[in-house]
């Protein structure tokens with residue numbers, strides 16, 4: 001793969017990641033959170049194993065689930081999922097949130 005294409009794809013990936021408002025909802029922040037979900041001093045959520053997050057994980061109540069890219073769960077529902085930037089963006093892909 002050429003370096004220009006790699007740079008372009010990296011930029012697009014960063015743009016996609018930047019859309020997340022870190023509400024934590026997709027990681028269970030509003031009901032039964034993943035054991036790896038943490039909150040920073042500004043009230044935003046982050047994953048303490050972000051670079052290695054995919055795979056079998058557990059919630060604080062002990063439920064086992066698979067952590068997958070958020071793109072793969074946009075058709076699912078979770079508590080307060082109306083907050084999710086990707087769910088808001090999805091029906092209007094021509095409209096960029098930020």
Ligand code: SF4
Pocket residue numbers: 026027034035036037038046047048049050053054057067068
């Ligand atoms: S492991 Fe997955 S579900 Fe758990 S906090 Fe990290 S990103 Fe969210």
Ligand code: SF4
Pocket residue numbers: 019020021022023024025026027070083084085086087
């Ligand atoms: S629900 Fe959407 S906006 Fe909120 S943390 Fe998950 S991916 Fe980001």
